[in-house]
Amino acid sequence: MKTPETLYPFPLLPTAKNLSLTGITRTINRSSLKVRLEEPFLSIQKVVVEELQKLQFSSIVCDTSGPNSSSQLIFLASESLDPEDRLSLQQENVPEQSYVLEINERQIRIGALTAHGALYGLATLAQMLSYDSNSQIPCLKIIDGPDVPERVISPTLTWYAGFARIGFGMQLWDGERWKRFVDWCFIHKINSLNIVMYGFWPFEFPEYPETVLRNISVKTWSKETRDWLDVSFTHPNLIKPFLSDIINYANRRGISMYAYIGLNSYSGGYPVVHPESRAVLSDELQSKGHVNSYDSMCPSRPEVREYLINNVKRIEELGFNGLVFEESEEVQWFCQCEECQLKYGHLAPNDAKHTVSVELLQEYSKVLSPVTLMGVRWLREPPIVKSESYLQDWANKLPKHVKLFWAPGLEDDDREFLKWIGIFGKDRIYSRNCEGSGFAASLGRIPYLIPDTFPDTLKNYAFQHLWNDISQFQGAVNQNCTGINGYGFEWYGHEHYFMAAAQYGWDCWRFGHDDYLTHGSRHLFGEENGARYERIVRNIPCIHETQICEKLPSFPFMPNKYVGDEGSAYLGLMADQAELVLTDLQAILQTPGLTDIQSECAEATLLMAKRMQAVIRAGLYYNHFLTAMKNGTRDLTILRHYAKKSLHYAEENYSIIKENYFDSHDHTWTGVAIGEYYIPLVINEYKKVFSSVLGDEFAPDPSIAPIVGGESLPWEWLLEWGPRIAKAKPTAAIREGNVSIRVP
Numbered sequence: 040m041k042t043p044e045t046l047y048p049f050p051l052l053p054t055a056k057n058l059s060l061t062g063i064t065r066t067i068n069r070s071s072l073k074v075r076l077e078e079p080f081l082s083i084q085k086v087v088v089e090e091l092q093k094l095q096f097s098s099i100v101c102d103t104s105g106p107n108s109s110s111q112l113i114f115l116a117s118e119s120l121d122p123e124d125r126l127s128l129q130q131e132n133v134p135e136q137s138y139v140l141e142i143n144e145r146q147i148r149i150g151a152l153t154a155h156g157a158l159y160g161l162a163t164l165a166q167m168l169s170y171d172s173n174s175q176i177p178c179l180k181i182i183d184g185p186d187v188p189e190r191v192i193s194p195t196l197t198w199y200a201g202f203a204r205i206g207f208g209m210q211l212w213d214g215e216r217w218k219r220f221v222d223w224c225f226i227h228k229i230n231s232l233n234i235v236m237y238g239f240w241p242f243e244f245p246e247y248p249e250t251v252l253r254n255i256s257v258k259t260w261s262k263e264t265r266d267w268l269d270v271s272f273t274h275p276n277l278i279k280p281f282l283s284d285i286i287n288y289a290n291r292r293g294i295s296m297y298a299y300i301g302l303n304s305y306s307g308g309y310p311v312v313h314p315e316s317r318a319v320l321s322d323e324l325q326s327k328g329h330v331n332s333y334d335s336m337c338p339s340r341p342e343v344r345e346y347l348i349n350n351v352k353r354i355e356e357l358g359f360n361g362l363v364f365e366e367s368e369e370v371q372w373f374c375q376c377e378e379c380q381l382k383y384g385h386l387a388p389n390d391a392k393h394t395v396s397v398e399l400l401q402e403y404s405k406v407l408s409p410v411t412l413m414g415v416r417w418l419r420e421p422p423i424v425k426s427e428s429y430l431q432d433w434a435n436k437l438p439k440h441v442k443l444f445w446a447p448g449l450e451d452d453d454r455e456f457l458k459w460i461g462i463f464g465k466d467r468i469y470s471r472n473c474e475g476s477g478f479a480a481s482l483g484r485i486p487y488l489i490p491d492t493f494p495d496t497l498k499n500y501a502f503q504h505l506w507n508d509i510s511q512f513q514g515a516v517n518q519n520c521t522g523i524n525g526y527g528f529e530w531y532g533h534e535h536y537f538m539a540a541a542q543y544g545w546d547c548w549r550f551g552h553d554d555y556l557t558h559g560s561r562h563l564f565g566e567e568n569g570a571r572y573e574r575i576v577r578n579i580p581c582i583h584e585t586q587i588c589e590k591l592p593s594f595p596f597m598p599n600k601y602v603g604d605e606g607s608a609y610l611g612l613m614a615d616q617a618e619l620v621l622t623d624l625q626a627i628l629q630t631p632g633l634t635d636i637q638s639e640c641a642e643a644t645l646l647m648a649k650r651m652q653a654v655i656r657a658g659l660y661y662n663h664f665l666t667a668m669k670n671g672t673r674d675l676t677i678l679r680h681y682a683k684k685s686l687h688y689a690e691e692n693y694s695i696i697k698e699n700y701f702d703s704h705d706h707t708w709t710g711v712a713i714g715e716y717y718i719p720l721v722i723n724e725y726k727k728v729f730s731s732v733l734g735d736e737f738a739p740d741p742s743i744a745p746i747v748g749g750e751s752l753p754w755e756w757l758l759e760w761g762p763r764i765a766k767a768k769p770t771a772a773i774r775e776g777n778v779s780i781r782v783p
Contacts (some may be wrong), residue, residue, distance in 0.1 A: 051166055052538055052562040053228055053545035057182040065144050067174040068093050068111075075102040075110035076157075077119060078133055086291050087114070088506060090161055093222070094168050104497065114138075114157050115150040123763040127182045128152050136230070137184025144178060155230075155293045159183070167224075185228065187515070189469050189522025189721040190544030191444075192224065192537055193299055194235040196282075197252060197274065198480075199575075200238030200621045202334060203309050203713040205257050205272045205702040207484065209530050214281025220530075221289045223636070227541040232296040233363055233414075233444065233470075233524060235355075239308035242282055244353055246344065250307035253277050258704040260697035267704060297361035297412060298354045299444075302396055304334040304367035309346055311708055316343050318374035333709035335367045338395045339378035344402070351403050361412025362403070363444045366396050369559060370420040389420050397436045413438070416445035416471060423450045425761055430462045441467075444524060448472030448511050449502070449767035450760070456771055460518055470517055470524030471537045472510040476536040480529040484700070486579045486647045488535060489556070492616065494609050495579065496599045500762040505535055506552045512543035514771030531643030534636070535559055535576065548774075551658045564637055568630055571623040575644060579620045580613040580651040584692070584721045587658035591717070591724055598761070607662040610655050617652040624648060650695050657688035661725055668732065675733065682729040682737055686722060693718040706745045714746040 072091060076084050084101060091099050091112075102110045106119070117125060124139045128151070131137040137152040138160035149160035163183065167176050195210050195296065198746045209220070238250035252274040258267040276282050286296045300306060310317050310333060320332035336343045350360055373379065373388040383391035396417055404413065418425070418433060446468045447455040460468065479487035490501045512523045525540025527533075538559045544552070550558060556576060561569030585591045587601050587610075601610055627633075664681035671679065696703045696716055705714030720743060729737035 044780060050558055052559060053185075053542045054558070055163065055183045056546050059180050061140055061143075061180075063144060063178040064175055065142070065178055067168065067176060069174055070099065071098040071100070072112060073100045073102050073110040074112045074114075075104075075108050076114040077116040080114045080151075080154050080157050081114040083291075086158065086724060087161060090165060094165060106480075110146070112147045113149070114160075115148055116616070117152045120150045123750075125152075128156070128184065131182075131184030133185045133188050136188070137182075137517060138163075140179075140181040140183070142176060142178050142180075144690040156184070158225075159228055159295050162228055165226050172525040177510060179557065181578075182289075183544045185548045186645065187520065187522050189231050189524075189545050190229050190540060191233050191469060191522055191524040192229050192296075192527045192540055193230040193235055194220065194527045194530070195235040195237075196276075197239065197241045198235055198237050199305060200241070200252050201255055201276070201311055202238050202305055202709055204705065204715060205252075205255060205706075206274075207480075207700060207702055209527075211275065211701065212277065213275040214285060217281060217285050218288060218361045219346065219635075221285060221292065221294065223537075224294060225290075225292045227401060227538070228545055229537075229541055230288060230523070231297060233297045233299045234359075235299045235528070237299075237301060237305040239274075239311070241276045242353075242357060243277065243280070244307070246349055246353070247307065247309065249312045250309050252308070253275060255708075259701055260703060261700050283358045286360075290358075290360070295360040295412070296358070297363050297414065298357075298359045299363045299365065300350070300354065301334070302364035302399060302415065302417075303336055303338060303343075303347060304365070304368050306350055307337070307651045309343075310336050314710070316340060316346075319376040319379070320372070321375040324372050325374070325611050333711060335374075337374050337376055337379060338398075339374070339376060339382060347399060348402060348406055351661045352406050355407055355411055359411070361414065362407070363412075363414035363416070363442075364396075364400070365416040365445075366392060366419070368419065371576065380544060393417065393433060393436075396436075397433075400438055404440070412442060413440060414442040414444040416443075419445055419472075421760075423447070424455055425458075427458060427462065430458065434462050442469050442521070443467050446471045446515075446520075446612065448764065449507060449514075449769055450764055452539070452768045453514055453771040456514060457518070460520070465518055465520045468515065468520040469522040471511040472503075473511050473524060473540075474526045474528070475504045475508045476533045477526050477528040478503045479533055481715075482583050482597070483696075483717070484529060484531075484647065485583060486581050486644065486651070488533065488576050488579070488581070491554065491577050492579065492613070494599070497597060498752050498765070500598065500761040500765050502761060502767075505539060505556075507764075508536065509539055509543055509552055509555065510769035510772055512539065513547055514769050516543065516547040517774055531639055532647055534563060534640055538562065540736055562602060563640065564627065568627045568637070571627055572640075575620050575623050575648075578616045579644070579648055580617055580655060582651060582654050582658070584654055584689075584717050588721045588724045589662060590727075601658055602662060602665065602715045604666075607659065607666070610658050610662065614652070614655045614659065617648060619653060620648045621645070621652065646695060646699055653688045653692035657685050657692065657725075660685035660688065661728075664729065678729075679733055679736075682725075682733060685725055686729075686737075689718060689722050689725065693722070705744070712744045712746045717746070719743045719747065749782070 088099050102108045126135055128137045135153045136155050136159060138156040140160045140163055141148045149157055150454055151157040151160060197206060197210055240250055241252050244251050254271045254273055257270060257272050259270055261268045289296050316336045317332050318335045318337050355364060373391040400691050443463055446459045448471055489505050490498045493501055509528055515523050523544045525536055527537050556573055560573035565571045585593045586597060589602050595625045624641055662680050664678060669676060703716050705712050723739040723743045726737045726739040
């Protein structure tokens, strides 16, 4: 699709809604700049200067001489706007966030009805200037504004820290790196960050010091000693506090900061260090295989209620603009203690959970400021399709001021989502079930982006991917919901999830799926490397190690197995694609002058591609071994060759992980072995097969313990619903005359 943005060398993201070019190009002098802000915008003067300094303007003078000044950059308030431009802004979906940007040969003018709108005009100008080191920009006029008021991203400050992991990626960032991320959000017009804090707290908590992420014992791999080292980890915010400063830094740029925490699950380290506080799991349930009694606490214990209330008070003290609470994902049982059974035992487990959720939200409302936003993610468990009467009953019980940071995805062809809109109201909905990058992260940091490389058996099952997120964004925008929320659980190599939230919350109907991928890749990497990166995303294999292991259960997200003739053929095809992907990545990384974000993305994707190549090779040789046995081969030399090659590449995969990711060992802090990387289990299963024929040379390691995935336990229902969701139609997004919606 040809758009105005393709006519000059910097593809804006989000795209500008109304853009007209004059055909003239001008040079910006960065040695000095005189700036004038009209009186209503003086409150953002400091931010304007800071942002211009990042663009390498060496001398910035704020002009106060009046309307006839000779300033090169002028910020015009409503009264000074051309009446036609003022009317255009007033007619935008969100007038208070809209702006006019006009660049001529002499001057740059940014006009807006509010300071927020003026900052978005500056953000567009910043993108334009950042794309051309020679300071050449076109003369143009833009009238622009967002489609929805709230464009939210949920990045992770901690994620199951001290329960399932220490952390990875952005969870290990210091304050300066977080500030760079806020800068990215600002120029991409993201205006809310829903900061995930799951597990031990990443901030000081004097009343409960044992619950913070300080001096947590962890094993990390040493390449030099080729062994695991016992070290301790303390969160960067506890070493050099930055969180309150980052909140203030973001707020000054019009970005709200919400704390995304468990409602009564993974709430600090309390249930780990005080196991007596945990929800009670009966002997009967334990005998049926239930193990995850470590995340939620018994709601009938007075000290638990007191702790949870103190949590929210402490988090608000840090400066957060809101708190978003997530119910536990547990769907099969509720606390079995005597008092909970007395209070809630007459209810089904999930109804008991929802009842406690309402009680806690009511208690939190009493201690939080009325201006502090409260949100909740709840009612997410099966049955996915719920009756109107059931939803209405819980809508009546939920405090009216609490917003919804979860609403159904494409389930039931969007009918369930539309049902929620009718019952809860579109104004309360800030988010849907857009968790594609969560799947990428929970599967051990694999390239889970789009389903194009999946075989048909998985393509008809997979649903939490970039295309699905985009369809959900479009449905929310089309139904005039308050906001959209992109869950950014993995940054490195998955930046498209963040960019899609920016694009579709602002200029939703510009692109269909494929056109977005072209534009977003070009925005991230430029023309030549953008084409390479798009090709990488479309072709990089996405295979989890457990998929090449008949005995191990696969994640509910990726249930199919690549074993046998059909599996071998698919792995062979993916081996060829991995080679092409690696060639493109090497070309990108050899390009002079890559930006930090370009280098980060390419290097992270290179690691994932190398891992996929090793997984594929291990799987191919494992299949060769199985085929040889099936065909009656008794040549032990050939069989030993296949076995050694398979184990070599499986170990190569694990080496890439251990040598590049800080937190790659399983953990037993909760009393249950939990891990993200299943390769040792896969290797042991390979060895069981090989040793049955080749003897003790391939004996499995008895010290390798079975582990559970930190996010896999509650999701077994996907085995039934995955195919149905994958085939679902995004009916909430379909508009009459709209050709940009791709309906599967």
